[in-house]
Amino acid sequence: MSNISGRYAVAGIKASDVDGFITNQPLNDAHRSYAVRMANMARMHPNYATDLALGGATPIAMVQNAVMAIEAGMANTVMCVHARKRGTPDPSPGNPIRHGDEHWEEPWGHFSAVANHAFAAQRHMYEFGTTSEDLAHVAVATRKHACMNNNATMRKPMTIADHQASRFICEPLRLFDCALESDGGGAVIVTSAERARDFPKKPVAILGMGQHHPHFSLMDAPSLTTLGGKKSSELAYKMAGLNPKDMNFAEIYDCFTITTMITLEDYGFCKKGEGKDFVKNGRIEVGGELPVNTHGGLLSQAHIEGMLHVTEAVRQLRGNEVEPERQVKNAKAGIVSGHGGSLCMHASLILGAL
């Protein structure tokens, strides 16, 4: 185990104990100093505050940032909050944050995350022979877990045929390859293990952390089939002193089915190009070799940019908080991935039961 093993933890807590506050930067409307604004609205007066903008890697980066703030002695107990409003139209649209490459993209009709990931899917198909039907297995397994989750949006079972009959959005990706758009939020508290013992809920340990960002612009990507998750997970495994075989489950950022498949390969659960076989035959379902996205993921539970992947991992490790049919038996350690931007940003988090 690493030197940080057991020193920081995620736990339940009273608002008055919080002295650090981290939020995401809202994408649909530019806000200055959002974390301080949110803390102020909650009548909190933190000693440490910041908002982070690493797309779908943000919730994990928040936890990592909280650990660093605690380690530096700037805060004792940090609240990490991630909220999103994309499921219903905004009555007064604000000023969306732009990424700065639009002038190289939009004049040729290139918009949206789905198209960036469709480029990656097309490459994966070309390099490894992956098919749309292979991707369907990711969507179907994820939906099975959502059907067991009382707090999931999509609870109607899906078949491979349903996936194959869904319309193309940006070929080769279909509607059922795409995440939901949701209104919602989630939060975790990070504190020292010593303090966590005084809190009412059972804490879990933060064992390993990593980030890697191989490019920013899609046009500069060194690869579309090996992403930042490879290096990021290697850093996290090294810090934790664990390897992929030690993981009892994985909560993998699944903005699109192809993201799940590429990340499972990058995280070392199978060889590069073998994701298409790994995701079949129940292997990624609860009860299988590596349960993946036990809450239903962004694909079928809700899209809160991965914060619910973090909270789900915590619940799995506490052992008594999710519906029994989707509880991973004897869950001791699990890995969480965050992935953002034009397939460019990645963060990894390994959590363990205490």
Add this chain to the structure above:
Amino acid sequence: MSETSDSRGRAVAKVKPFLEELEAKPFWANLCEHKLTDYEWKQLSGRGIVYSFVNYHRAWHPSYEGKTPYNVSLVDLDEGPRLISNVIECPTEQVKIGMPVQVVFEDNEDYTLPKFRPA
């Protein structure tokens, strides 16, 4: 439509020296050592290959209503840089990864776009 010898080739050429510098030095060296005037225009061949491609079945912008499905491709120019562009003058189902393409400059009312057709 015009070929690569057109002076509008500059739109494609400008990125090349910049990317060479990026590969040769750490990024801070670029930021510290170079002014915009250090870059020069360079004529490119206009040839490239398709690195990846997608077909849009949904119009994100009103100007694409009724034009779906349409192709967007990542094109690797022979000289190195990768561009997001369109493969035109070719049915979308015939676009393939690795396909050689040649630049075509598409003139619009007040702007010109480099697009690509099968070479």
